[in-house]
Amino acid sequence: AAQSPETWFPNEELTTVGAYYYPEHWDELQWDRDLKKMADMGFEFTHFAEFAWAQLEPEEGKYDFAWLDRAVALAAKHNLKVILCTSTATPPVWLVRKHPDVLKMREDGTQMDHGSRQHASFSNEYYRAYSQKMIAELAKHYGNDSRVIGWQLDNEPASNVDYGADAQKRYRSFLKEKYQTIDALNKAWGTNFWSGTYTDFDQIDIPQVSQWGMNLYQRLDFSRFCDSETATFLDEQARTIRQYASPNQWITTNYIPYYDARYVGDSRELDFISYTRYMVYGEHTGIGREGYRVGEYSRIAMANDYFRPLSPLYGCMELQPGQVNWGTINSQPLPGAVHLWLWHVFAGGSKFTCTYRFRAPIYGYEQYHYGILGPDGVTPTRGGLEYQKFIEEVKMLRDKHASSTVPADYLKRKTAILYDPDNTVAINQNKQTTVWDTEQHVLKYYKPLKSFGAPVDFIRDTMDFAKYPVLIAPAYQQMSRELIAKLTRYVENGGNLVMSCRTGHQDEFGHLWEAKHAEPIWPLIGGEIEFYDMLRPYAPDTVVVDGQKFAWTSWGDVLKPNAGTESWGTYADDFYAGESAVTFHKLGKGTVTYVGPDSNSGDLEQTVLTKLYTKLGIAVENYPKGIVVEYRDGFGIAMNYADEPYEMQLPAGAEILVGEQQIPTAGVLVWKLK
Amino acid sequence: AAQSPETWFPNEELTTVGAYYYPEHWDELQWDRDLKKMADMGFEFTHFAEFAWAQLEPEEGKYDFAWLDRAVALAAKHNLKVILCTSTATPPVWLVRKHPDVLKMREDGTQMDHGSRQHASFSNEYYRAYSQKMIAELAKHYGNDSRVIGWQLDNEPASNVDYGADAQKRYRSFLKEKYQTIDALNKAWGTNFWSGTYTDFDQIDIPQVSQWGMNLYQRLDFSRFCDSETATFLDEQARTIRQYASPNQWITTNYIPYYDARYVGDSRELDFISYTRYMVYGEHTGIGREGYRVGEYSRIAMANDYFRPLSPLYGCMELQPGQVNWGTINSQPLPGAVHLWLWHVFAGGSKFTCTYRFRAPIYGYEQYHYGILGPDGVTPTRGGLEYQKFIEEVKMLRDKHASSTVPADYLKRKTAILYDPDNTVAINQNKQTTVWDTEQHVLKYYKPLKSFGAPVDFIRDTMDFAKYPVLIAPAYQQMSRELIAKLTRYVENGGNLVMSCRTGHQDEFGHLWEAKHAEPIWPLIGGEIEFYDMLRPYAPDTVVVDGQKFAWTSWGDVLKPNAGTESWGTYADDFYAGESAVTFHKLGKGTVTYVGPDSNSGDLEQTVLTKLYTKLGIAVENYPKGIVVEYRDGFGIAMNYADEPYEMQLPAGAEILVGEQQIPTAGVLVWKLK
Amino acid sequence: AAQSPETWFPNEELTTVGAYYYPEHWDELQWDRDLKKMADMGFEFTHFAEFAWAQLEPEEGKYDFAWLDRAVALAAKHNLKVILCTSTATPPVWLVRKHPDVLKMREDGTQMDHGSRQHASFSNEYYRAYSQKMIAELAKHYGNDSRVIGWQLDNEPASNVDYGADAQKRYRSFLKEKYQTIDALNKAWGTNFWSGTYTDFDQIDIPQVSQWGMNLYQRLDFSRFCDSETATFLDEQARTIRQYASPNQWITTNYIPYYDARYVGDSRELDFISYTRYMVYGEHTGIGREGYRVGEYSRIAMANDYFRPLSPLYGCMELQPGQVNWGTINSQPLPGAVHLWLWHVFAGGSKFTCTYRFRAPIYGYEQYHYGILGPDGVTPTRGGLEYQKFIEEVKMLRDKHASSTVPADYLKRKTAILYDPDNTVAINQNKQTTVWDTEQHVLKYYKPLKSFGAPVDFIRDTMDFAKYPVLIAPAYQQMSRELIAKLTRYVENGGNLVMSCRTGHQDEFGHLWEAKHAEPIWPLIGGEIEFYDMLRPYAPDTVVVDGQKFAWTSWGDVLKPNAGTESWGTYADDFYAGESAVTFHKLGKGTVTYVGPDSNSGDLEQTVLTKLYTKLGIAVENYPKGIVVEYRDGFGIAMNYADEPYEMQLPAGAEILVGEQQIPTAGVLVWKLK
């Protein structure tokens, strides 16, 4: 990062809002009208060239930036800053036909084809080379253009799964670099099981993940490799741009917030990261009968809390302005929902939001996707008007001289979730029970924290634990002895650690300990894990905590607390009825809570955390499901994803800036902290 | 067509019945016995050589027609006319092994193999060439044989999906011929979206339909190409036969009535078309607990009403005589059901019915399929006896001096459904909601019409609209401005147009209008379509028409009628409660009714149509579900697919010819019109 | 077999128990400790080298038996006998990379890869050759080592499905050998259907089973070929070992008891066969809410009764010691369940049980699989202790001077089930209704027999029927005239035959009879099969036997008994209400019972069999579901898989050796016969 974030996104501006525009989709006679409209609605930046490689380099080596120059000039004319994209998600057909190997190969040996996007492989040498060459030209041309504020690399880069020859070669190099010797690999992969032993790296193939019994460590390393290819491809792009661009221009990319993606945060050359978030497209039911029109409240919340610790400056690069086209059931969002999401992105600390997209497309794969404007190119959509409203509200807030104050109570309940996507991948490829859902398991801890009104950071094991009074490690399967020692020091020095089932089962290589089950974490727990069980969905069993019953199905660790360790929960059914399910252990100046079962509803986890925070004397709120309250820059923001109005209690004399104290469904309340 | 239909199928014969026979499956000693039996049971024609290429050309270029000559002679001996088939659905193994490319290639690059049928590609040059060569020999041999009355080309020809090299080449030619320039194609395909732009037709591949995001227009054109291959292959066959055959011999083929198949009716060289229809094989539940044994009543009805407008002379080439073997659950048809189906085919105006098949096969893929005779080759099955009964009844009707009279009321309610299979394919590949079902949507308009006792024609946009008092365009998505103008003229001149949701969203290229949503049809509607919505199955909403409530889920257009346009239905739930769902607009001498939602049960559509016909003063019946009544040649035919008896009201003095006035389940009533 | 079974497994030892051990997985320093522990817990043998080809032949032609020598020596030191495995399930990577064709090719042309097990093809010439070479070295080294008692070939050998070039070639040879002439094949395969006719064996491909309409006989012969490849590969292995090994060493393999596998019992060179059985892994619900922890009671019972008639000396080579890792939901078995299964294996007559595996693996694909010891390598698991208990109990029984006495009543109800896996494959590839389940159909006859306390043998048509008072042929679809004659003789001589639906539909080629449906078995039935029907799951119908009603759905033969034949059951619904569903026919000195429907619950079959045995004067028990009682070597064994305790009635003065008369869930009662 060559520049301070403060220069790119000045604190006093709070946030800024922009919109994707595709000059190449529209008659050039309309560009001026469109960009003027964008500026008139209050947008402060636009975003060009996301998928325009064919227009930028129509023939090999023949670059055409003239059209883009004209678009940039028109944006500038209307005081719109410009983000440029590198267009690598859509290679032109001449490249694909000249070098068919750039197309990703699937596990079955078939290759993708031109006609879509993201069909080229980051592992292919030609694709990498042609990409860098084109990006270099782009950076030479726009790298010192002050109208261009920054760069988005590629689009929604994902794990690069490719079975092509180059990927094969690079996978072997990746392994060689990681393990150095074939013996080290054999040991890590446990290849004396089933005669797997290799004598040379060249004998190793990309694993067939659909083949029964395929070596799990080989698969895990392949998944790591695929993620790494994405990370290094972006780093290469960034280095190419930096070679020619001014340090005033920042570089980022826009990730889909997948929680099993190691590449998010793994490209070292980016100035910051951003996410794209779609809320209504047929997958999430939200709260109540019409909740699917508002969306699942944890989805923007968790994206904020996941990205911010990785990159304190972060933004939202795509947020839907209305109905989309690519979902299973593309419903209308509830009026107000787009406005709600904009505030939610803001509430987490984001520095910008960009909407996909300004005009609704009238052809192409995303035909029927809403824009800020409808298909006529001039009429704002309902969501477009909600964007306009948000922009006006933010401008009003800018005048309110924001401070960095947040309430003291809020800070005191700050909680970290110890998380590593590698665990999620590892568990998901070896679940032991079809009922288990890793992401839902984490959410069973995350959602209670949001009901507490707690600020949450998802942190990595390399980060500092000390600043969090409570640290939760849900299903953190792989743990080195060093990490166990670090957790022990954290607790002994006064930290409060919560661990859930599956945590610490395996060492850092993903092997079970040559010990009793999870024995290395027993000193932390202050007890033993006797065994674990998995139930059938038709026959869930029960755990009792303080007289309350909680059903569970997917996983239960059966515990045996040592003398001095409290048992907070007990199994009520089954042949181990009466044995301990939840334990609480004082260790040094801190405590360790272990939660053996994964409850069906998440209410067990809510109850245990409430009990713990009460015991620790940490004051928490008790917001109903769907109510989210956050603080930033001297403002409080309360949001309602629930299916009934919520009456927000405000400190006496709080100045309401947006909304009403009685917050309707999809409503937002913003007030100024005193 | 070299001959008038009247010559081939004289009106006074009403209809004629035949049966498939496969001499090659049986000991030649049995042929005479079998064909005599067929004639004795009343059948008037037989059908040979459907899958006999291996027997007709056992080695390349060596033809053996001797066995077929003997079979034809025996048929003639028993006064059975003969239909000959071209056998192309089953190429011999020597051809497949000599030119492996004749085998269809699937999208994943694998090829089909010998051992089944329909595994060769109509796009393959060798397959086309060898087919024509064999057919030419067949036509030379039998083309002037008066015992042979006509030809069936291939068998149940379907859309020819093939990813082989010849198909690839022909697809490019198809596109070149259609678009002439690559720029025209780029424009039609919207390729400046996602850098899709082509600079040469040779860059274009057959699209991978399973690849996410693949260009929808490329897919649509591929689907059109596949259909076109089928149409032109049949035309080639027909031309080859015509070269050698007498004009006394007609040429047809037997299509499965798929309503997304553009090739049906698209082969210009056929004299007429026919369909195959199977009613009981595990897919359709019919009415009531045992309704699956009778079948879904709209299936023969719609096949009649779909084929007849395309080809006034049409027939049913395959109708099951009993239990089949290839379905998911091959139940016994209800006694009487086979007889019912025969009458239903007749009622629509069909000129012949042929049954698959005379003898039950005792080996081969269709082992367990019933025939007119059982596996012993001599005992008639229950269905065989029902055929015999129908044949006797028809012969009795022939004596009744049929006229062409039909009741005046019946004619007055004649209704057209404007339909183009291209819309069905286009919608199905881009549904926007998984809940949508295009065929069911059309049936929600078709079934009320049958309950009205209305004659129905499925017509194309090139046909004359004026002869229909009511014209319904359900989900007719793509409309040129010319078609909108033609519909406007139809209405202004007194026509009554009904349009349902999705109609007119797109122009003739499948692009949204650069305008407000569906704006070009707003003048017809007399109002605006504000937006559309799609709901989740667990949360259907409600539309109210005249106090009656109707649930809907899949699609709802939200309407805003102009002053003077009536609102017939209102949304009752959701954030647009109170807005209009159904409108009625007087325009010139006619009217336009627009139905915004696709109701769950079809009852909304029934109610709106009833309201409309009442308003228009068109007298309609109100037959219960499963009761179908049609008229032809001076006879009335009432059929009962319902699960209880139906008492048919007959005009005073009507002469009952078949059945009783109280029609039992699976029963038929036929009377002579006065 | 070079030796008498009595020498290998002396009768007075009753049974012997062992455990799999993988020296190659563990630090050599632990081997002595581990094997001592095994011996201390009472195990009498161990099992080495199941998957160790990479360790036995680390480079081509370089054999390393030193490590195995040391392991064998340590086993001997602790008086553990050794079973050696041939390790062929896991070829080393050098072989796979040198000859990639050894990898199985799937139908879609993709190949499996190294990294799992069972990925090499028994049809591949290289794989066969390298396997025999390695096995020869192993046999030379250990063939006369008295510490080694026997050999297990491969591991769980399964039907060898491979589309590779060698398999293709061998399939053609298989067909050529079977049919001799292409005309014979054409006739058997019914290739004059759909122009299938071949003129040369070289034209024949392995059938694409996923291709619609593929010739069913070609598929059936391919399935036979795949099974045959397995059988002959094992025979080759056995012959290679025999060349070098002492006759004191026996040879077996361990099959998964699939009831559609023709290779089980088809390798002629094995001394005996054994099975592997896993009871709790997420698939079987058992009886009651927690029944899934005990397992389905028929699974060990039927494995015993299926293997024993094929191989009077048989054993169980793998039995789970606790939780497994590879199932869908890997629940904890109920305490006692492992002990129960051990007794159940014993009760059927087994000579040994070996457990997979001694130590729980801490890496590799089976990480999380329980062992006799836990992952620390020293602590016995609950299941480990149950093994120890069983071993102690067996040793106690050995002292009880077992006799061969079993109760006379028990012998009198001895029943055979006539079974051929070929029928199961044939039916399953051409079910006619998705609702049909061949294995469940057989179980509907088998389970009543176990409730009767009857000893059951699954026998083949080549075996002697005369020694069984009752013989049941459930859904025995293919029957030669010879078999029908043999069954007729059996009945005429006093046998009591029960046949169920689908039996005798086809001749030995799988063709329907050129006759009325199943007519050749009508004389046996004493009546006619008029037709068969298949129902929809939502509309089951009813059969009445002695006033009791039984629902059926999948298949019903409608019967017409001759005069003198009793009708025992009647259809109550449907258009054939009142017709016969079950008939009873006296023929010569015996009887024939025909059961037309396949009932939903199996209660119809239970009722009919009870009626029959009563009529025949054969005294039967009436054990509740889940109670199994068997006798061997002078002991009675009663086992409880039900969800409530069972009070076992014992003969006066019976000496209880294990358990209590009130048998709890998962409990066992063993007593000495007087």
Ligand SMILES: [Zn+2]
């Ligand atoms: Zn994007």
Ligand SMILES: [Zn+2]
């Ligand atoms: Zn046909």
Ligand SMILES: [Zn+2]
């Ligand atoms: Zn094994």
